Amino acid sequence: MVRVLLILKCLMSVGTTTQLSVTTTAIDSMLLADTGVFRSEYKSFLFSVKGCRDAHLKLLSHETEVRQYYQVLIGGWGNSMSMLSIIMDGITNVDSSNSSEMDCDVYKQFWISWDQDVIKVGRGNATGDDVFLLYEDRCSFSIKNIQISGGSDWNLDLAKVDWIMYSTPFIHAPVPTGNGYTVNVYKEMFCYTFDELRSVQMPSKVKCGIECAVELSCSGFLYYNDSKLCEMMSYDAFTYTTTAYYRKQLQI
Template sequence: MYGGLLERMNMVNMVFRTDQWFKILLLCLLTCKTGGVYITTNESTQVYGVVESWHKPNIMNYTIDINRYNLDLSGITSLLFKIKACDSAHVLLSTSDVRNSSKPLYEIIMGYFSDSSYIIYRAGSTHDTWFSIPNILNCTVYLPFWISWASGDIKLGTGVVVGENILGNFKNTTHFEVRSIGVFTDRGTLGNWTIRVEVSDKFAGYFDSCSMSNTKSDVVVVDDIKCSGIRCATSCGMSQTCMGFNFNSVMNRCELLSFGSNDVTDIPHHTEADWRFYSKCYNGKTACLGCY
């Protein structure tokens, strides 16, 4: 028991490095939590013509993928968003992480021809439930909604608390795991969305510089220390609140970074000589929050 513990503790100082990424060989880091960080994305959508999954085999081609950071969505079961649109707002939940329209999907339509809303399940054939809610959307005001899909019970509701103010639901006995989410507005309607997605709580043990030399991130600096790159990466990896670090290889200066709040709308950068920003990565090496 103690031999295994000492072995894991000694691994703290073992770090492999290339020009673009650090990998920390520290087993306990694989379960460190981010502290409930959410990425908030703003999108505008406008598709001309009538588009819905009843008649469009390639429906995912019309959507904007909300997952700009390539997060692992398979672990989440709800979505919070606000939308400003006159009508015809669509949210698609797909089992395909490459947005393959032939894979099973759910489509939630709000304000279809103004007063009808639908929850659709498509897997070869389509099944749906309909509910009439006049004036569900607003042309000039952002309105809050939530969608949940735990255990195949697909629900649409209003407000910012998942489970409250349910507008309609659809029970799917052949439940699937949602891996990608897309949104759009059709019939020429302009839709403005603010969408909140939870970040996976598992740090993969990687830091990626996103191939951006001479770059610093402008988020909150929680600690500024003089040390090696190895120690800088290890210090950030052992912190639940650290999302990445700026490192200056000339001065051996390390800035540990935090989002500063639970909601992140952007990760700003600026150019500065000899600095390099390294983002903490989740979902293997594919979801690094500073890379886009």
């Protein structure tokens, strides 16, 4: 079972940050939304790990481990490599780093972010700094939960990973314009099947695109010329089966 050193009713608050400490081993896993340190509105997450190797994190598209998700492995292959992967109907490794990131005796701090179609993993407590894993996913999906676990080894001491998770209050920040990110084009591409936001009648594909552009929760759209139906899609991935969309492209 998961050894919870500081369970939900004993969460520590340090300033505006809530902190949760847990230990996982080879057969353990924990869903962070269940503990109160993660919310689906977050676009980044801070944590510290102590262990000899194999700290696993899964960025889930649903509340539990189903369908597609991003997988982050820190200190894999005997603490010689870290890996970022996408899991759909199979596993696709999208970036790796040949470096020793874990320490058996000392906590090392890391961050993960998933915003503007880019997944990043870095060292330290400043999100955006010292990146060692990165992938641009033009079909990115919203993250509903994070699952953590230790490695797989007959020696449970080697498989054990101590975690400290940090949660800060969520502040909603809309997509900026001007010198920041702005929606400037749509690109027709095959993506995962996303949940539908809503359907409306629009006189043209251009009008459908404008309607989607002004709605932050719209990831793209389908337009049917015969019926003039505009289907706007969310960022919530429904299945890994692909569908052709006009997908929002965010560019500086």
